[in-house]
Amino acid sequence: MVIEIDLMELNQCKIKVIYILGAGRSGSTMLNTVLGNHTQIESVGELTNLPRSGWINGEYCACGERGNVCLFWSNVRQEWVQRSGIDNVEAYLALQNTFERFRHWSRLVKERQKKSLKFQSYAKYTKALFEAIRTVSGKSIVVDSSKNPMRAFALSLIPGIDLHLIHLVRDVRGVVWSLNKAYSKDEKQGVQKDIKSKPIWRSATFWTVTNLQSEWVRHQLNTRKSIQVCYEHFIANPCETLDKIGNLIECDFGAVAESLSAGDAMAVGHTIAGNRLRMAGSVKLNPDTEWVYKMPRKDQRLVLMMTGWLMSRYEYK
């Protein structure tokens, strides 16, 4: 009963969240960073990974400090504990595992009809985390670039979160080429473990499944609260894309667009997890077209044979 009353209270004060979803290696770190250069927006990267990667494992925040030492995230944690009364990060991780995994999607669909006590706890702690970020940053909008479509669906069921979705799509060949590269562990540079090269058929399947899941989640939501953004179009015409996002969340990106047009670098905030690009302190909007020149033609043909039908839907020629 107590938790139900809390949920009623949550409805009183909605927090605006922009969620970037789609396949990894689609440029979400870049988009997350650009949006975070708006004076009223705090871009936090893959928030789903904060409890484990930042607070428990102490992985590096983009500011150069470990996530369990960084002043911003330490203050957020303190504020979160005060607001929600939670005293156990592991318990919250268990709730995340219950509601943010694809294998539990049917459970989430049921939660839409009637919220279980477990989901109500997940909702309470998750909303409190967003509120803590809003309080500590002093900014009214939070960008979460966790990408995972099931987390987006779970967030959409939380009363008090005013969720706006950006489905970010990139040419499958760029994603597959990026996943085909291997990286050695370099924690300070944002690579937390050795990353093995992924077979192209597997990456193409991952791209297809994740984008279809993202479409499904968008379909479940009010369509006025979600848009699709093409990575290549964003890089080529950032001002146009920012206009589109501005219309979605009722926000003026004029100053950020002006800064981008002048070729300014975009500052990276306290971003946890995600692409190693975030560790550079600032990033410039440059197209990543390496695959165009380096990816073998036979690999490109194989990938397009597998995914051409979906690439056409996204208007890639």
Ligand SMILES: [Zn+2]
């Ligand atoms: Zn930090």
